[in-house]
Amino acid sequence: MVQQRLLDIAIREFGLKGIEGASTRAIAAAAETAMSSITYHYGGKEGLYLAAADHIARQMGEQMAPAVGAAELPDTPEGARMVIHRILDVFAAKMAGDDTANWSLFIVREQMNPTEAFERIYGGLMGQMMERLVELVCIATGRRDANTARVTTITLIGQVIVIRASRASCLKLLQRDTIDADATAALQARISSNTDAILDRLIAERQDLP
Amino acid sequence: MVQQRLLDIAIREFGLKGIEGASTRAIAAAAETAMSSITYHYGGKEGLYLAAADHIARQMGEQMAPAVGAAELPDTPEGARMVIHRILDVFAAKMAGDDTANWSLFIVREQMNPTEAFERIYGGLMGQMMERLVELVCIATGRRDANTARVTTITLIGQVIVIRASRASCLKLLQRDTIDADATAALQARISSNTDAILDRLIAERQDLP
DNA sequence: GTCTATACTACGATAGAC
DNA sequence: GTCTATCGTAGTATAGAC
Numbered sequence: 075m076v077q078q079r080l081l082d083i084a085i086r087e088f089g090l091k092g093i094e095g096a097s098t099r100a101i102a103a104a105a106e107t108a109m110s111s112i113t114y115h116y117g118g119k120e121g122l123y124l125a126a127a128d129h130i131a132r133q134m135g136e137q138m139a140p141a142v143g144a145a146e147l148p149d150t151p152e153g154a155r156m157v158i159h160r161i162l163d164v165f166a167a168k169m170a171g172d173d174t175a176n177w178s179l180f181i182v183r184e185q186m187n188p189t190e191a192f193e194r195i196y197g198g199l200m201g202q203m204m205e206r207l208v209e210l211v212c213i214a215t216g217r218r219d220a221n222t223a224r225v226t227t228i229t230l231i232g233q234v235i236v237i238r239a240s241r242a243s244c245l246k247l248l249q250r251d252t253i254d255a256d257a258t259a260a261l262q263a264r265i266s267s268n269t270d271a272i273l274d275r276l277i278a279e280r281q282d283l284p
Numbered sequence: 285m286v287q288q289r290l291l292d293i294a295i296r297e298f299g300l301k302g303i304e305g306a307s308t309r310a311i312a313a314a315a316e317t318a319m320s321s322i323t324y325h326y327g328g329k330e331g332l333y334l335a336a337a338d339h340i341a342r343q344m345g346e347q348m349a350p351a352v353g354a355a356e357l358p359d360t361p362e363g364a365r366m367v368i369h370r371i372l373d374v375f376a377a378k379m380a381g382d383d384t385a386n387w388s389l390f391i392v393r394e395q396m397n398p399t400e401a402f403e404r405i406y407g408g409l410m411g412q413m414m415e416r417l418v419e420l421v422c423i424a425t426g427r428r429d430a431n432t433a434r435v436t437t438i439t440l441i442g443q444v445i446v447i448r449a450s451r452a453s454c455l456k457l458l459q460r461d462t463i464d465a466d467a468t469a470a471l472q473a474r475i476s477s478n479t480d481a482i483l484d485r486l487i488a489e490r491q492d493l494p
Numbered sequence: 495g496t497c498t499a500t501a502c503t504a505c506g507a508t509a510g511a512c
Numbered sequence: 513g514t515c516t517a518t519c520g521t522a523g524t525a526t527a528g529a530c
Contacts, residue, residue: 095305188452224457225474232446233439239449242398247434264435268482275481
């Protein structure tokens with residue numbers, strides 16, 4: 075389908091060059107269609123940009139929703155911890171895999187210079203996942219202190235997104251030229267172990283509270 | 285100085301739009317000089333791009349070198365841990381602050397699509413910091429297992445870079461519109477606590493090895 | 495719906511005045 | 513060293529054929 079190709083290529087080009095830098099001519103040519111079909115389908119460059127953001131949000135939702143689980147929250151610390159592990163594991167696999175390469179620059183650009191497109195992406199599964207993680211950290215550590223849970227969630231996510239956002243540095247450090255299945259497994263295992271250590275520490279710190 | 289202004293603006297524009305997307309005309313205009321001075325000083329757009337990368341590497345070196353410490357490595361686990369904390373603390377402050385905003389997109393773009401510019405940046409303090417952290421993690425955990433130390437280092441760095449690379453998500457989660465001094469302190473404290481938990485876990489896991 | 499043709503603006507590089 | 517002027521190319525948008 076023309077529109078599917080157009081959106082996939084738009085995500086890559088907008089990710090690489092931003093909305094101003096990317097060229098609708100180049101996007102249309104790569105999608106093997108005329109430039110004016112962008113005008114027809116999306117009203118112009120800006121419309122295509124927002125449609126690309128929606129496309130990312132939709133795909134991310136489809137691929138991650140099962141792991142995040144929209145169902146009710148677990149009610150035991152052990153259950154919550156299990157869900158946290160599941161989410162981070164799937165998320166890490168996504169970040170390590172090739173299929174998120176094109177999304178990532180688009181999203182990171184929006185993270186650092188948010189436009190309306192960020193609202194569309196965050197309003198989808200990304201926001202749900204982060205807020206769900208905060209709740210899960212609260213349950214897993216038996217804390218009502220939401221602020222600590224929020225800051226902790228940020229650091230947990232950081233462990234995962236670094237795989238993509240610092241890809242070249244990771245490859246240098248690991249002395250590899252791709253993140254293959256072995257490297258992915260090693261990262262997932264370390265993230266899992268770190269997460270347990272972090273959550274245990276939060277539980278221990280709670281005992282010290284007045 | 286003209287060249288200083290030119291480089292600062294080039295970093296911002298190249299970060300936002302990439303080498304292809306950015307416009308030398310716009311960069312020159314923002315630096316209040318003629319476009320042809322870019323040709324004169326840097327030979328053209330590509331030369332300016334590489335000079336911008338060198339500029340980042342140089343500034344990063346000046347600002348972070350004291351924390352990384354080129355001197356000899358500490359020889360006790362406690363000493364190594366102290367240096368790890370110091371590096372991550374300073375790095376987190378940098379990531380939270382405004383002065384790295386322009387560098388960040390430039391660097392992240394290079395992380396995901398490396399060119400020669402990445403070599404210039406990584407060849408500076410960034411590579412030194414990461415490799416130094418690997419050594420410090422080895423010493424702090426009493427492990428000779430460099431691979432575990434490398435993977436751990438990646439996750440430690442992830443906790444810090446998320447402050448910038450996922451800035452908009454962090455702000456949403458923290459329900460703020462800036463990362464002020466309070467938020468920075470909270471993140472630093474959590475990163476520090478997490479790091480201790482992670483290192484302690486690594487030491488404990490070591491006891492279980494055959 | 496998809497294409498071609500066209501109007502207008504902006505791009506990078508370069509030559510040459512000063 | 514810094515500027516203006518200019519060339520050829522490529523950008524978006526739009527109108528209109530089919």
